[in-house]
Amino acid sequence: MDGNGNSPILSVRNVRKYFGGIKAVDGVSLDVASQRITGLIGPNGAGKTTLFNVISGLYKADAGEIYFKGERIDGLSLHQTFQKGLCRTFQISRELKLMTVLENLMLVPPGQEGENLWKTWFIPLRVRRQESEIREKALQALDSVGLLHLKDEYAGNLSGGQKRLLELARTMMAEPELILFDEPGAGVNPSERRVLAEHIRRLVSEQGVTVFLIGHEMELVMDVCDPIIVMDRGKKLTEGSPEEIGRDPRVLEIYLGGGSQ
Numbered sequence: 001m002d003g004n005g006n007s008p009i010l011s012v013r014n015v016r017k018y019f020g021g022i023k024a025v026d027g028v029s030l031d032v033a034s035q036r037i038t039g040l041i042g043p044n045g046a047g048k049t050t051l052f053n054v055i056s057g058l059y060k061a062d063a064g065e066i067y068f069k070g071e072r073i074d075g076l077s078l079h080q081t082f083q084k085g086l087c088r089t090f091q092i093s094r095e096l097k098l099m100t101v102l103e104n105l106m107l108v109p110p111g112q113e114g115e116n117l118w119k120t121w122f123i124p125l126r127v128r129r130q131e132s133e134i135r136e137k138a139l140q141a142l143d144s145v146g147l148l149h150l151k152d153e154y155a156g157n158l159s160g161g162q163k164r165l166l167e168l169a170r171t172m173m174a175e176p177e178l179i180l181f182d183e184p185g186a187g188v189n190p191s192e193r194r195v196l197a198e199h200i201r202r203l204v205s206e207q208g209v210t211v212f213l214i215g216h217e218m219e220l221v222m223d224v225c226d227p228i229i230v231m232d233r234g235k236k237l238t239e240g241s242p243e244e245i246g247r248d249p250r251v252l253e254i255y256l257g258g259g260s261q
């Protein structure tokens with residue numbers, strides 16, 4: 001239970017992921033409360049992205065347990081966690097940049113290879129729904145992130161911040177309950193970052209999704225996340241409100257100390 005009496009939507013218990021001798025995630029336990037924006041920060045190499053990869057099922061944990069809505073999900077694939085409503089964002093790939101914003105949300109390009117959620121995302125959608133329904137849904141998703149006016153623009157022509165909003169809109173097509181968002185502020189200028197922050201907040205307040213967000217820019221994290229969890233060298237260092245984290249000398253030290261290399 002959290003302070004508001006809500007049970008967490010996501011619970012991570014003693015999760016470990018090593019790569020050879022590298023202890024990327026070294027016994028992490030944490031909870032993510034429903035319908036909030038929880039931040040995850042820490043220096044480069046702290047294990048944040050690896051933790052997201054393990055939670056989403058891209059990597060298998062070496063040890064530990066992960067629960068989503070009370071159900072154990074460690075051992076499930078990316079596809080399976082996705083179908084349960086746990087979605088991580090992926091950067092708009094080179095192929096997707098050659099398509100329009102609307103097509104990015106609608107099309108299944110044939111023969112795609114590599115990190116492709118496409119197939120897992122959109123083929124099931126297509127089977128279930130008529131094209132017109134998918135289009136309607138795509139337009140709504142674009143509207144909800146403020147990109148409707150750019151629907152016919154090539155994705156490659158979008159600014160950094162708009163690309164991040166497009167990633168978010170693609171994720172929303174899957175009707176997620178929990179979105180894992182890795183560094184949404186990367187490559188985004190400060191004024192666009194404020195727009196992005198506002199849209200993330202609105203997805204939570206208006207559509208009831210839960211967001212777990214890895215942040216690099218303290219400004220974005222401090223602005224939208226509460227609580228904030230801090231990782232260092234594969235472990236959870238601390239957790240608290242933005243105010244608590246902002247004045248924690250240990251947090252300052254790991255950032256000024258140049259990370260965990």
Ligand SMILES: Nc1ncnc2c1ncn2[C@@H]1O[C@H](COP(=O)(O)OP(=O)(O)O)[C@@H](O)[C@H]1O
Pocket residue numbers: 019022023024042043044045046047048049050051
């Ligand atoms: N697929 C991988 N293979 C080998 N080492 C990896 C892999 N992914 C991450 N690592 C290593 O795990 C550690 C944590 O990396 P990462 O999770 O990307 O940290 P962060 O996202 O906090 O910067 C780093 O030392 C990184 O080099």
Ligand SMILES: [Mg+2]
Pocket residue numbers: 048049050
């Ligand atoms: Mg990372």
